[in-house]
Amino acid sequence: MRMQEKSIKFGKNLVTTEEFFTAGHSFCIGCGEALALRLACKALGSNVIIANATGCIEICTSPLPITSWRIPWIHTLFENTAATISGIEAGLKILMKKGTIPERNIKCVAVAGDGGTSDIGIQALSGAFERNHDFLYLCFDNEAYMNTGIQRSSATPYGASTTTAPAGKLSIGQITRKKNMAEIAVAHDIPYVATACPSFPFDLMNKVKKGAEVEGPAYIHIFSPCPTGWRHASDLAIEIGRLAVETGIFPLYEVESGRYRLNIARPKLKPVEEYLKLQGRYRHLMNREIEKIQAMINEDYAKLTKKVAAFAA
Amino acid sequence: MTQKRLKIGTDFTWRDMEVGNIITEAGSAALRRTGDWRSQRPITDKEKCNKCNLCWLYCPDAAIKPLEDGYYETDLFYCKGCGICAKVCPKGAITMIEEEEQ
Amino acid sequence: MSKRIGLEASFATAEAARMADVDVIAAYPITPQTHIPERLAEMVADGELNAAYVPVESEHSAMSACLGAAAVGARTFTATAGQGLELMHEVVYAASSMRYPVVMTVCNRALSAPLSVWGDHSDAMAVRDTAWIQVFCQNSQEAFDLTLWAFRVGEDPKVLFPVMVHLDGFHLSHVTEPVILPEQEEVDRFLPRFHYPFALDPNRPMTHGGFGPPDIYSEAKIAQELAFRQSKEVVLQAWKEFGDIFGRCYCPVESYRIEGAKTLLMTMGSFTETAKIVIDERRGKGEAIGLISLRLWRPFPFEEFRQTVKDAEILIIFDRCISPGMGGPVFSEVRSALYDEEPRPKVVSLIGGLGGRDMSDEDFDYVVSRGKEIAEKGSEKMLETVGVRGEVIRIRG
Numbered sequence: 001m002r003m004q005e006k007s008i009k010f011g012k013n014l015v016t017t018e019e020f021f022t023a024g025h026s027f028c029i030g031c032g033e034a035l036a037l038r039l040a041c042k043a044l045g046s047n048v049i050i051a052n053a054t055g056c057i058e059i060c061t062s063p064l065p066i067t068s069w070r071i072p073w074i075h076t077l078f079e080n081t082a083a084t085i086s087g088i089e090a091g092l093k094i095l096m097k098k099g100t101i102p103e104r105n106i107k108c109v110a111v112a113g114d115g116g117t118s119d120i121g122i123q124a125l126s127g128a129f130e131r132n133h134d135f136l137y138l139c140f141d142n143e144a145y146m147n148t149g150i151q152r153s154s155a156t157p158y159g160a161s162t163t164t165a166p167a168g169k170l171s172i173g174q175i176t177r178k179k180n181m182a183e184i185a186v187a188h189d190i191p192y193v194a195t196a197c198p199s200f201p202f203d204l205m206n207k208v209k210k211g212a213e214v215e216g217p218a219y220i221h222i223f224s225p226c227p228t229g230w231r232h233a234s235d236l237a238i239e240i241g242r243l244a245v246e247t248g249i250f251p252l253y254e255v256e257s258g259r260y261r262l263n264i265a266r267p268k269l270k271p272v273e274e275y276l277k278l279q280g281r282y283r284h285l286m287n288r289e290i291e292k293i294q295a296m297i298n299e300d301y302a303k304l305t306k307k308v309a310a311f312a313a
Numbered sequence: 314m315t316q317k318r319l320k321i322g323t324d325f326t327w328r329d330m331e332v333g334n335i336i337t338e339a340g341s342a343a344l345r346r347t348g349d350w351r352s353q354r355p356i357t358d359k360e361k362c363n364k365c366n367l368c369w370l371y372c373p374d375a376a377i378k379p380l381e382d383g384y385y386e387t388d389l390f391y392c393k394g395c396g397i398c399a400k401v402c403p404k405g406a407i408t409m410i411e412e413e414e415q
Numbered sequence: 416m417s418k419r420i421g422l423e424a425s426f427a428t429a430e431a432a433r434m435a436d437v438d439v440i441a442a443y444p445i446t447p448q449t450h451i452p453e454r455l456a457e458m459v460a461d462g463e464l465n466a467a468y469v470p471v472e473s474e475h476s477a478m479s480a481c482l483g484a485a486a487v488g489a490r491t492f493t494a495t496a497g498q499g500l501e502l503m504h505e506v507v508y509a510a511s512s513m514r515y516p517v518v519m520t521v522c523n524r525a526l527s528a529p530l531s532v533w534g535d536h537s538d539a540m541a542v543r544d545t546a547w548i549q550v551f552c553q554n555s556q557e558a559f560d561l562t563l564w565a566f567r568v569g570e571d572p573k574v575l576f577p578v579m580v581h582l583d584g585f586h587l588s589h590v591t592e593p594v595i596l597p598e599q600e601e602v603d604r605f606l607p608r609f610h611y612p613f614a615l616d617p618n619r620p621m622t623h624g625g626f627g628p629p630d631i632y633s634e635a636k637i638a639q640e641l642a643f644r645q646s647k648e649v650v651l652q653a654w655k656e657f658g659d660i661f662g663r664c665y666c667p668v669e670s671y672r673i674e675g676a677k678t679l680l681m682t683m684g685s686f687t688e689t690a691k692i693v694i695d696e697r698r699g700k701g702e703a704i705g706l707i708s709l710r711l712w713r714p715f716p717f718e719e720f721r722q723t724v725k726d727a728e729i730l731i732i733f734d735r736c737i738s739p740g741m742g743g744p745v746f747s748e749v750r751s752a753l754y755d756e757e758p759r760p761k762v763v764s765l766i767g768g769l770g771g772r773d774m775s776d777e778d779f780d781y782v783v784s785r786g787k788e789i790a791e792k793g794s795e796k797m798l799e800t801v802g803v804r805g806e807v808i809r810i811r812g
Contacts, residue, residue, distance in 0.1 A: 008366050008369065008370075008379065009366075010366060010370070015370065017379060019375045021340075022340040022342050022343040022375075023343065023347065023374045023375045023376055023388070023390075023391035024342040024343045024344060024345035024346075024347055024391060025342055025345075025347070025374070026345075026347070027373060027374070029350060029351070029393040029394065029395045030373065030393075030395030030396065030397055031373050031395075032373070034373035034374070035371060035372070035373040035397075038373065038375060039370075046617050046620075047617050048617065049487070049615045049617070051483060058626070059626060061342070062336075062622055062624070062625035062626060063342075063625065063626060063628060064322065064334055064336070064625040064626060064627050064628065064631050064635070065320045065321070065322060065324070065325060065336065065341075065625070065631060066319065066320050066336070066341040066342040066344075066345065066625075067336045067338075067339065067340065067341055067342055067622035067625060068340065068342040068343075069339060069340065069620065069622050070339045070340040070620055071339075071617065071620050072615040072616055072617055072619075072620045072621060073615075073620070073621075073622050073623065074483070074486055074615060074622075074623040074624055075623065075624035075625070075626075076479060076482050076483075076506070076509050076513065076623075076624055077479065077505060077506060077509055079475070080475060080476060080479035080506065082476075083471060083475070083476035083477075083479035083480050083483070084479045084480065084482055084483040085483060086441075086469060086471070086476070086479075086480045086483065087439065087441055087469065087479065087480030087481060087482060087483025087484040087485075087486075087491075088483035088484065088486065088487050088615065089483075090439050090441070090467035090469045090480065090483075090484060090489075091438065091439050091467070091483060091484035091485075091486075091487040091488070091489035091491075092487050093467060094438050094439060094465070094466060094467040094489060095438060095487065095488065095489055097465070098438070098465055100438070100488070100608070101488070104617075106617060123472060123473060123476070124472070124473075124475075124476050124479070126472065127471060127472030127473075127476055130472070131469065131470065131471075198371075201370055201371070227395075233396075234394075234395040234396055234397075235395055235396030235397050235399065235400040235409075236400070237373075237395075237397060238371055238397055238400060238401055239400065321630070322628055322630030322631035322634075323630050323631075325631055325634050326634060327633075327634040327635075327637040327638040327641070328638070329634070330631075330634055330635050330638040331613075332514050332575055332612075332613065332642070333512070333513045333514035333515075333575070333613065333623065334512075334513075334624075334625060334627065334635050335513075335514075335613045335621055335622065335623050336621060336622040336625055337613070337619075337621050339620045339621070339622075
């Protein structure tokens, strides 16, 4: 005898049992992004309209003639998610103002990958921030163009091997450092910016809820482990996400109107090697390169803690 | 009564396409049996399970269903056999076993 | 009481959008379209137009924002020109294949390089295949009328295709001419409120923009093409309704003094009016000559076109664009449209008016003379041009 409760209690957190995109989707086995999306949708509820970029989420959820989506959803092109959601937001606002449609609470949410955000989509995103549209932008970062076959993006971390920046006799793989999209969002002076990870599901859901409730632009950068592209076992997405936070590779923090808060502060970070060794994309790294990465992470984390202290919430 | 079956491309003539190829039936992918993908499946030891709900929370495929008695059941129609549930279970109540030949 | 005032075609366009009570305008400024978004922004700022003006950061985002707005059921308008139209090229395809009835004015501008802010048809010709309903305006009155008409057609539930209204950059967009503005009540009678049947709405969740694997893409495209062809019915119906309410009748192929004409000159856009001067002069001297102006460009009005030219012996096509390696694009399409007709006129091509190069009545006189000469004796030139300095190479292409 089966009974679906309306929501399930985890301590103080109530998580709805409703699924806003159905199973039967074609995300890879053990996909961290699928889980992150599932949790984000639970935090958003059904009074949303989602504009989605081309990418893993779009492909896995909307192959004609079927759809996984149980909420209103639109995909147009790759780089224009923020522009599309700007039109949706402006359209809804004016139609309600003119009385053409009844006044309701409908949240405009943009969903895109790292490529669709920090590379090809950055112009549209910057414009949407500047125009102060009331929308929540969720960047699901699996650190490469995964859907098209693991090509590098500006979110690919230093030393990672991708198909267009592969590790080889003459190369370490990615030779540039990961573009800091969260800080770029902060530089636009928007009311809410946060980083999140599905390994910390309640933190993620609370942030998505917070971002949705903010009036004006909100940006959440969501770490999304990818077994296929990062070459790790299909059951490790949660562990890898946890290590990313615990090693300082992906710190969890929020910035509300320019005021920083570190959500998970660790006096001592775990060594990055624990994180790197689980993933095939870093398999080629020599000790000195791992040390270099460790130094970079220490530097970045120190910078962040300084900001947290200087602009404390 | 017609059996609901997963819609596929070859079911459609050009006349059947909705304007703008818009899909008006929400969640129609629910009929796709992604359980065919797996090479291993989870087995839960109810003795060890403490109903913490974490397996349900962490499943990327929402393939773990809550039961009336508070325990959980894996929906083998969808379960892709990733093993995340086994990994996150704090009581080690879930083990992954090789999928059998049907 | 309708009034007659002098209005620049850009301002006439903005006025039409205002009277149509457009909901969302998402536009990026580019010469020679700028007067349109400027006037609309002014109207919004002064409370004359209750619309959301979204000052996007590029033309690609302009059309993308228009898609989003149309998807929630807003009446949507934008304008662009030349490079802007090129920048939004992929989005223009998405607008039509996703069936969003956006209305866009294009102030036809030459494409770089070299950079040119001046007018020709190269931007319009680059979007022939985008499945937008497209019309060319001759004057400011048409700029006003066809913008209103565009909303009526595009938003019709039997159509749901976006519409492009082409105005010659500078030669029309910046020209002040007398325009009859109707009463708001008449406009409201002609143009019903927009009701988009697939609006994104949490109460009725739908998926827009699913991807098309090979086993379904063909069916999707055929369905789109058949719907696009069928939209011509509503195109004509809406023109009839327009005529009934406003008293001005439009048709896909306008003919001017073609009765008994052995030679026909064909133009598109505002240069038509200059060409008409030459027709009058030559008719005055007893020449059996007439002019046709192609107003409806897409869907191509095969029937009306073939009917109009059936008695002509010579058809001279004046193109304001080169299709490199091929010749005049309109010429190519027209010749193809007439290929199976029996009898059919001899079709010849002349190209001019590129990048803002003006065409005087003398130039059109040359077009007619040279056109008749080519029809009779053929041409040794790779390209027949008007007003281009320097001898064009005498090799047949």
